[in-house]
Amino acid sequence: KQEVTQIPAALSVPEGENLVLNCSFTDSAIYNLQWFRQDPGKGLTSLLLIQSSQREQTSGRLNASLDKSSGRSTLYIAASQPGDSATYLCAVNELGAQKLVFGQGTRLTINP
């Protein structure tokens, strides 16, 4: 059974810092991996999608990497801003199952 773990569960940093969120998964048989952002009381917003054949994807200040063989992904946020405060969720799309298996999320707080 696929299990996804995100570390840390919560992170608080001052504005302007670069930071890394970690995600690990137990089964490397995946279509792709997605990083989502969730604001309190809101739905999920897709940030980046990495196909299983790719190593990384970038969007603005965000960069996500994927090492499928070791079952790890990282989300790098450059020059963090208070507006980046949210919960970040990692999810893998299981090969053959077409369902997302989520981690429990990292709650990020950027302090002005």
Add this chain to the structure above:
Amino acid sequence: EAGVVQSPRYKIIEKKQPVAFWCNPISGHNTLYWYLQNLGQGPELLIRYENEEAVDDSQLPKDRFSAERLKGVDSTLKIQPAELGDSAVYLCASSRTVNEQFFGPGTRLTVL
């Protein structure tokens, strides 16, 4: 392009009462998903539809939960009777392919 629409956004009911949630996916998306998100956790898949066929309902508690997608577009998720432990956010998502899933804002259910 309109996103995934869900209603109601919030629902408060007494235990043992029935409740229903509605989802309208993005136009042209043949795959529709219902996820359950408990507080502080990542979403978990309840059921996946390909057009009007439920192709994965293995995680749906069939004693009290039911779902339908009669014309392969809108979908309804029902709970009857609701229990205290059903308090959670119910998320609907849709996709055109096996790739990116797009999520609605969710319905926050409180069972008293």
